[in-house]
Amino acid sequence: MKTAHFILVFCLLALASPFAYASDPSPLQDFCVAINDPKDAVFVNGKFCKDPKLAKAQDFYYSGLNIPRNTSNPVGSTVTPVNVAQIPGLNTLGISLVRIDYAPNGGLNPPHTHPRATEILVVVEGTLYVGFVTSNTDNRLITKVLYPGDVFVFPIGLIHFQFNVGKTNAVAFAALSSQNPGVITVANAVFGSNPPSNTDVLVKAFQLDKNVHTFRACTSIMMKRLQLFVAAFAILAFSSLLASASDPSPLQDFCVAVNDTKNGVFVNGKFCKDPKLANAEDFFYSGLNIPRNTSNPVGSTVTPVNVAQIPGLNTLGISLVRIDYAPYGGLNPPHTHPRATEILVVLEGTLYVGFVTSNTDNRLITKVLNPGDVFVFPVGLIHFQFNIGNTKAVAFAGLSSQNPGVITIANAVFGPNPPINPDVLTKAFQLDKNIVTYLQSKFWSDNN
Ligand SMILES: *[C@@H]1O[C@H](CO)[C@@H](O)[C@H](O)[C@H]1NC(C)=O
Ligand SMILES: *[C@@H]1O[C@H](CO)[C@@H](O)[C@H](O)[C@H]1NC(C)=O
Ligand SMILES: *[C@@H]1O[C@H](CO)[C@@H](O)[C@H](O)[C@H]1NC(C)=O
Numbered sequence: 001m002k003t004a005h006f007i008l009v010f011c012l013l014a015l016a017s018p019f020a021y022a023s024d025p026s027p028l029q030d031f032c033v034a035i036n037d038p039k040d041a042v043f044v045n046g047k048f049c050k051d052p053k054l055a056k057a058q059d060f061y062y063s064g065l066n067i068p069r070n071t072s073n074p075v076g077s078t079v080t081p082v083n084v085a086q087i088p089g090l091n092t093l094g095i096s097l098v099r100i101d102y103a104p105n106g107g108l109n110p111p112h113t114h115p116r117a118t119e120i121l122v123v124v125e126g127t128l129y130v131g132f133v134t135s136n137t138d139n140r141l142i143t144k145v146l147y148p149g150d151v152f153v154f155p156i157g158l159i160h161f162q163f164n165v166g167k168t169n170a171v172a173f174a175a176l177s178s179q180n181p182g183v184i185t186v187a188n189a190v191f192g193s194n195p196p197s198n199t200d201v202l203v204k205a206f207q208l209d210k211n212v213h214t215f216r217a218c219t220s221i222m223m224k225r226l227q228l229f230v231a232a233f234a235i236l237a238f239s240s241l242l243a244s245a246s247d248p249s250p251l252q253d254f255c256v257a258v259n260d261t262k263n264g265v266f267v268n269g270k271f272c273k274d275p276k277l278a279n280a281e282d283f284f285y286s287g288l289n290i291p292r293n294t295s296n297p298v299g300s301t302v303t304p305v306n307v308a309q310i311p312g313l314n315t316l317g318i319s320l321v322r323i324d325y326a327p328y329g330g331l332n333p334p335h336t337h338p339r340a341t342e343i344l345v346v347l348e349g350t351l352y353v354g355f356v357t358s359n360t361d362n363r364l365i366t367k368v369l370n371p372g373d374v375f376v377f378p379v380g381l382i383h384f385q386f387n388i389g390n391t392k393a394v395a396f397a398g399l400s401s402q403n404p405g406v407i408t409i410a411n412a413v414f415g416p417n418p419p420i421n422p423d424v425l426t427k428a429f430q431l432d433k434n435i436v437t438y439l440q441s442k443f444w445s446d447n448n
Contacts, residue, residue, distance in 0.1 A: 027092040030357050031378040033059040034084055034091035047084070047091045052357065057367040057375075060089035065345050066372025068169070069101040076107035076164070082343070082374050083179055089376050090179040093341040095318070095400040097374060100172045102126060102164035109162040110185055117181030118316040119154040119174050120305070121162070122288050122396060123147060124347075126170025132160035134253050134275070144280040149289025151305050151320060152280075153312050155254040159186055173345060175398020177318040250315040256282040257307055257314035270307070270314045283312035291394070292324040299330035299387070302448035306402055313402040321448075323395045325349060325387035332385040332447065333408055340404030342377040342397050344385070346370060349393025355383035382409060406448055415444030 032049035050059070062082050069078040083096035090096060096117075100109055121130070123146045131143035132154050145165065146152055154160040156177070164170040190197065255272035273282070285305050292301040306319035313319060319340075323332055344353070346369045354366035355377050368388070369375055377383040379400070387393040413425065414436075422436045429436070 027094075027379065029092075030381060031055065031060075031089055032092040034088040049091070050088070053361070055089065055365070057354075057365050060087060060365065060376040060378075061367055062086050062374040063370070064372050065097070065099050065173075065374055066347075068171070069099070071101050071103035071107055071169075075110050076103035077101060077109045077162075079109065079183075082345075083176075083181065085180075087343075087374065087376055089378070090341075090343070093179055093376065093378055093400065094177060095341050095343050095376075095398055096176045096179050096181060097343050097345060097398055098174050098176065099345075100162065100174065102128065102162065102170035102172075104164065104166065104168050104170075107164035107170065110187055111159050111161045112183050112185040113157055113159050114154075114176060114178070114181040114183060115157055117176035117178035118156040118313075118318050119160070119176050119181075120151060120310075120313070120318050120320050120398065121146075121154070121172050121174035122151045122305075122320060122322075123149065124171045124173060124289075126164055126168055127166035128170055128172065129163045129165045130154075130161065132158045134158065138276070142278070142280050142283065144284055146284075147286070149287050151285040151288055151310065153283040153310055153316065153318075155283075155312070155316055156250065158253060173396055175318055175320060175343060177316065177400055250317075252315075254278065254283075254312055255315040257311040272314070273311070278312065283310060285309050288320075288322050288396075291392070292322070294324050294326035294330055294392070296447060297445055298333050298447050299326035300324060300332045300385075300447050302332065302406075304448060306399075306404065308403075316402055317400060319399045319402050319404060321397050321399065323385065323397065325351065325385065325393040325395075327387065327390050327392050330387040330393065333410060334382050334384045335406055335408045336380055336382050337377075337399060337401070337404040337406060338380055340399035340401040341379040342383070342399050342404075343374060344369075344377070344395050344397035345374045346372065347394045347396065349387055349391055350389035351393055351395065352386045352388045353377075353384065355381045357381065408444075408446060411444040411446065414439040414442065 030052065032047065033055045034047035035050045037048065065080065065082065069080055071078050078101045080099040081096065082098065084090045101107075102109065125148060128146045129143065130146055130152055131141055134140045134142070135158065144152060162172065253275065255270065256278045257270040258273045260271065288303065288305065292303055294301050301324045303322040304319065305321065307313045325332065348371060351369045352366065353369055353375055354364055357363045357365070358381065367375055385395065413420065419440050422433055422440060425431070425436045425440075426433045
């Protein structure tokens with residue numbers, strides 16, 4: 001009966017889809033925890049969904065992202081993905097996370113694309129030289145040197161790389177705007193495919209002498225060295241490998257937000273800067289390494305990095321936050337992001353976190369998180385994080401919108417201007433009217 005009820009609700013939601021799709025893409029349900037077996041399940045977005053009543057905190061959870069990975073491999077870097085394959089609860093939610101470890105003196109995350117995702121990366125340790133190449137016919141290389149706390153954006157589908165130019169290990173976390181972003185490592189896809197690409201095709205595409213086709217065998221060695229790397233990169237920049245998928249697309253490389261209409265085009269509520277005038281600063285933010293002051297009534301501070309801080313995020317559907325929590329009870333109070341799913345990784349401390357499913361279940365799903373643990377808060381659902389440790393806590397979180405929005409429940413209900421009629425709140429919360437007027441008289445501060 002429960003399954004039948006779910007299917008009924010699902011059918012109603014499916015019928016409502018033409019209206020729901022008016023704005024951002026929506027999963028049309030709280031979540032769809034991926035399972036392999038169609039028993040008791042509904043088929044959505046390429047995966048079967050688990051019956052929502054059977055979903056548990058474990059479905060939204062991953063641990064171990066605090067562990068440094070072994071970078072002894074030909075390129076000197078290791079990517080640890082946390083997507084729908086690791087967290088089945090990410091299915092349909094349009095976001096994922098990676099940790100990237102880079103060896104000292106030249107660890108390279110080689111030129112690659114994510115066909116279905118924009119990436120927003122924050123450096124935690126080390127010094128990275130990063131860049132991406134715009135599509136044809138410009139093929140402009142936009143680069144930047146990043147230090148801890150720096151944030152950089154790689155627009156969807158564009159070829160990009162990170163290179164450790166420091167003498168120490170480097171570590172970065174990055175959020176990607178798909179639960180299954182895909183990776184195409186350019187050198188491997190071009191020179192290492194199975195079966196191999198026709199040599200004549202490669203000779204013509206890369207305008208190489210046919211004798212140089214042994215180039216293929218040398219690719220992995222070559223990629224270790226900076227000078228040759230730059231040469232290879234310049235060649236690759238001229239190839240057009242950009243995949244466009246069926247996901248919502250910005251329909252251009254990027255649309256750097258500007259305030260004024262001069263030389264601009266109106267897209268998604270913002271004007272775009274002329275792409276030829278875009279530079280690395282448009283995709284960059286610094287300072288996310290700095291602990292924030294949490295001396296406020298809730299004991300937490302959210303530092304957002306969205307389209308307001310990085311104009312290059314406009315239309316790209318992703319953003320990042322740092323959250324600092326005071327020891328002994330720092331709280332990121334119950335709130336929703338109307339336009340984004342959130343994927344959070346704990347760097348320091350111990351957090352008790354949770355979210356509540358929508359009516360009529362209103363089920364609370366909670367988990368205690370330690371460093372390296374990852375948890376997902378599905379789009380639009382009320383959620384919170386609470387520091388239950390005796391030290392401060394720090395987390396980074398990716399959000400699947402360049403402008404996710406925040407609705408802090410207590411502030412929206414008891415603190416709006418002008419206030420909501422107390423009779424409405426008295427009835428809605430079944431409270432004594434004196435309590436409602438007391439709550440309405442309080443000052444509700446934001447932590448973001
Ligand atoms: C890292 O991997 C290499 C090659 O697989 C191995 O020889 C080495 O012992 C590993 N190092 C650590 C610290 O595990
Ligand atoms: C847009 O205008 C606001 C307010 O005048 C200003 O603070 C902001 O820096 C401007 N943004 C850009 C990208 O020019
Ligand atoms: C943090 O903010 C509080 C209140 O605004 C202030 O009194 C305190 O000095 C600040 N602490 C630091 C370390 O800046």
